[in-house]
Amino acid sequence: MSNIKSLFVTRLYHALLSEHGPAIDAAEMEASCYAIAEDDEAGQDWCEENGFPGYTSYASLTDLPWRFPIFADLVKSLDKHVMAFAEDAGFDLDGRKLVLEDLWINILPEGGTHSGHIHPHSVVSGTTYVAMPEGASAIKFEDPRHAMMMAAPPRVKDVREEMKPFIYIAPAVGDVLLWESWLRHEVPMNMSEDERVSVSFNYRWE
Template identity: 80%
Template sequence: MTRIRSLFATRLYHAPLSAHDPAIDAAELEASCYSIAEDDEAGQQWCEDNAYPGYTSYASLTDLPWRFPIFGDLVSALDAHVASFAKDLCFDLGDRELKLEDLWINILPEGGTHSSHIHPHSVISGTTYVAMPEGTSALKLEDPRLPMMMAAPTRVKDAREELKPFIYVTPAVGDVLLWESWLRHEVPMNMSEDDRISVSFNYRWD
């Protein structure tokens, strides 16, 4: 009897942020992102020096929950989502916990992209989506085995999702996506005239 199984799964967590308390007001979160971006001169300078399109607080601010209470509420909700994902992943955490390592704002204007990358030294990474205008870019996820497939033929266009080399996920405002930090991902070019706003984060095993 022939059996074919899928092995070594790559898990992706996709849920409404509101599935866990506390409730987050989307309009307030968006206004807070813009307010921080406007005042963060160090972040603006970093983006300019590094040719980063739009704005990110990744290299400048480490205290968003202290600056605006809504980010503290956001972290509380994210903690619950990450705990759910860790349970699904069957992690044996022992007497240690997954704790927030960093949290940052991303504002991508029309034409902005974020090239393919991973998040070293973290366990779980993710993003919650604050503004996703019509026509904006999805999140692109790469099969982690791809570098080892030097001699493999390409897949047919209608290949099953688990066999595709790239997966595109278009979340809605208020969604949260989580993945293991070794999973390579990118944000293709924002083709919308409006800003694509998200808040990304890493969790470490502490």
């Protein structure tokens, strides 16, 4: 009898942020994101200069947990989620820890996209979702083996999820997604008239 198994699995962690750490008030988090975006002139300038749709604090602010206590509470929750993901991934951390490297706000308007990318120099990356209006774009993950599929035919439409070349995840407010930082991902066009708000982050091995 033939034996076919799956090898070299790519893990994607999807949970409620509230499963670990203090409860995070979604309305307060959303208000905090907008307050920071309004005051962050350096971030606004960077977005305009680089043709970045909407707003991100990625290139301008490194101290969100210091500015607003709600972000400090968020980090406490994220630390525990990342620990759970690391355990599932079987990481041998050799007595060291995965620690927060950076944390930033994303506000994506109607028609905005975030093109495909990875997060170099980090181990675990992720996003938690603050505002996801109806029609807001999912996050799209790409099979990391694409560069090696020179002559492979396309997959049938109803192929099993783990064999699809792209996976779309439509998270809800209060969800957290984690993945290894080498996994290429993007945010397709936001089709909602309202803004899509999220907080993304990287963890490094220290």
